[in-house]
Amino acid sequence: MSDRDRYRPVPQGRLSRLAALGQIAGGVASGMVAEGLSRLAKGERPHLRDLLLTPSNALKAAEQLSRMRGAAMKLGQMISLEPGEFLPPELQSIFAQLRSSAHFMPPSQLSASLSSAWGPDWRRHFSQFETTPIAAASIGQVHRGILSSGRPVAVKVQYPGVLQSIDSDIDNVATFLRLSGLLPAGLDIAPHLAEAKRQLREEADYLREAEEMRRFGSLLADDDRFVVPAPVEDLLRPTVLPMDFVExxxxxxxxxxxxxxxxxxxxxxxxxxxxxxxxxxxxxxxxxxxxxxxxxxxxxxxxxxxxxxxxxxxxxxxxxxxxxxxxxxxxxxxxxxxxxxxxxxxxxxxxxxxxxxxxxxxxxxxxxxxxxxxxxxxxxxxxxxxxxxxxxxxxxxxxxxxxxxxxxxxxxxxxxxxxxxxxxxxxxxxxxxxxxxxx
Incomplete structure (x- = not known):
């Protein structure tokens, strides 16, 4: 996938994110029907889970979760963390897409996010700012820049609407998991969903992350095996985390x-x-x-x-x-x-x-x-x-x-x-x- 193909707006509203999850369900359902008919034609009697976990269905789900970003993609990343021996090679390579990268915010959405955090003249803080991200994940994307002082920085910018969508994303993904039959009917996952929501809300708090960055910088100050970047204090915001750029x-x-x-x-x-x-x-x-x-x-x-x-x-x-x-x-x-x-x-x-x-x-x-x-x-x-x-x-x-x-x-x-x-x-x-x- 080229960088040009990776620019997709982050769906922010509750209904738009529900619709995106609906597209996953619809795409997977159509794939299950096609796969089921194919197997029936061969005289096989496929099981529901076998139809659900096909490479084509995993590809559809991974692509849509990558476009959504946020808690839905984060859950997909967590589920995908398995050794190759427990997943078919096709599923292993597809799930690796979720672990490696998300889609990018379009420049207009990026600029709006930075304007909201730093004001419309946010570029005055930089002598150079690269609008193409050097990394993109489930909660935010990272840009390289040089401050007006000459300090090289990496700037983590949170996707808009991510914090507000955590609860509904997790509830909706959990509903799809239950309906899919992947989870046993009697398995109580409510406490684990509540904990996932709490942790993801913490991950979306960049002020808290900066605090942990300082904590580990202090704890590892005398361990020369590690490098811990420091946050840029005066530009730190709840949804924007600038830090030292580390080569x-x-x-x-x-x-x-x-x-x-x-x-x-x-x-x-x-x-x-x-x-x-x-x-x-x-x-x-x-x-x-x-x-x-x-x-x-x-x-x-x-x-x-x-x-x-x-x-x-x-x-x-x-x-x-x-x-x-x-x-x-x-x-x-x-x-x-x-x-x-x-x-x-x-x-x-x-x-x-x-x-x-x-x-x-x-x-x-x-x-x-x-x-x-x-x-x-x-x-x-x-x-x-x-x-x-x-x-x-x-x-x-x-x-x-x-x-x-x-x-x-x-x-x-x-x-x-x-x-x-x-x-x-x-x-x-x-x-x-x-x-x-x-x-």
């Missing part, structure tokens, strides 16, 4: 770097997550590739996004500490008990699939605790494939699905996301030694 390469480019550089960068990011969980009491919970830059010149990692920083409750820190100790102890039953305490597993699941769950846990424990030279090789996907094969009947038993406490879902998203980044970058890490520092 660097996309984190994905690490995939082509020497093994030692890949390992060092990913170990730094992973150790930061452990400190966030057990020391800082605040964790940046969005593991998106775009939230990091890698600097080949000095090997440092730039941290770019602090909107998804959230406090870690003492209860959650305690529960993860118990899980960490159970893991290091190498006891599958203790790990199972810890996961039940965190509500990742239900008692009914453990009663029906206890032996299988213990076998899956043993695969993970052996991979972590018996790694040659103490280095876990994340390029070895054999354990993940082995777990997937054992997990199929458990996932299929939808009546026993369990959800953890809402606050843990966002923490776990970061932890799972870092594991997937490590696989993507084929890193090796002394994981058990890293964990023992916090046991």
């Amino acid at each position: 660097g390469a996309p984190l994905e480019t690490l995939a082509h770097a020497p093994q030692t550089q890949r390992d060092a960068a990913m170990q730094a990011i992973s150790e930061l997550a452990l400190r966030e969980l057990f020391v800082f009491g605040h964790m940046q919970t969005d593991p998106n590739f775009a939230n990091y830059l890698w600097r080949p010149s000095d090997g440092r990692v730039a941290l770019l996004d602090f909107g998804a920083v959230r406090p870690v409750s003492p209860e959650s820190a305690r529960d993860y500490h118990l899980l960490l100790q159970a893991t290091l102890g190498g006891d599958p039953k203790a790990v199972r008990d810890a996961l039940m305490q965190m509500r990742y597993l239900s008692r009914a699941q453990t009663e029906r699939y206890g032996r299988t769950l213990d076998e899956m846990t043993r695969v993970v424990l052996d991979h972590v605790l018996k790694a040659p030279e103490g280095l876990v090789d994340f390029s070895d996907r054999g354990p993940l494939v082995e777990i997937r094969e054992r997990a199929v009947p458990i996932f299929a038993d939808r009546a026993l699905w369990a959800l953890p406490a809402p606050d843990k879902m966002f923490l776990q998203r970061k932890i799972t996301g870092l594991a997937l980044l490590s696989m993507k970058l084929r890193v090796r890490m002394p994981l058990s030694a890293m964990l023992r520092d916090y046991a």
Whole structure:
């Protein structure tokens, strides 16, 4: 898709956003009918979920969510965070579109947003401002500029109407999920939807994000592995966040770097997550590739996004500490008990699939605790494939699905996301030694 094709106004009104979601439903429904007729003609009896999760339907949904931006796209990004072994290659590549970029605001909508924040003469603050974004995501897009003082900056501009549309977007997407049959009828997701709304409202508050940026700048001031930009205080607004422009390469480019550089960068990011969980009491919970830059010149990692920083409750820190100790102890039953305490597993699941769950846990424990030279090789996907094969009947038993406490879902998203980044970058890490520092 060329940059010219990516300019789309952000639908702002409640009805216009509902209509956009309706277009997803309509497009998917027509695709389901066509696919269903095709399979019937071949003598097959397709199931509803099989018709829903086709590559063509995923492409329609991803494209429309990318045009909408806001909470609807953010939910799509969260849902898409899965390892390749659990998604067909077609769906994996399509969902990657949601993680990488959104459409752009047209220049007129951008100028109106900046005029609202800084006044109609907003350009007087800059000697140079690039109207073509250097990045676009679910909540806002980022522009490069140079202030009149000569300071290079990156300016994050929030899409208009995003904050006001969060509740309705999430409610509407949840309705479509229920109607689709993807969620078990008895699964209570109301607390998790409420938590998602709360977190997304916080992400849309750029004053709060600037505060977290200052917090992490202070916490990491003596850690030369990281670069944390500082906000431009006098131009900071609730919907506009100017910050230092940081030079660097996309984190994905690490995939082509020497093994030692890949390992060092990913170990730094992973150790930061452990400190966030057990020391800082605040964790940046969005593991998106775009939230990091890698600097080949000095090997440092730039941290770019602090909107998804959230406090870690003492209860959650305690529960993860118990899980960490159970893991290091190498006891599958203790790990199972810890996961039940965190509500990742239900008692009914453990009663029906206890032996299988213990076998899956043993695969993970052996991979972590018996790694040659103490280095876990994340390029070895054999354990993940082995777990997937054992997990199929458990996932299929939808009546026993369990959800953890809402606050843990966002923490776990970061932890799972870092594991997937490590696989993507084929890193090796002394994981058990890293964990023992916090046991």
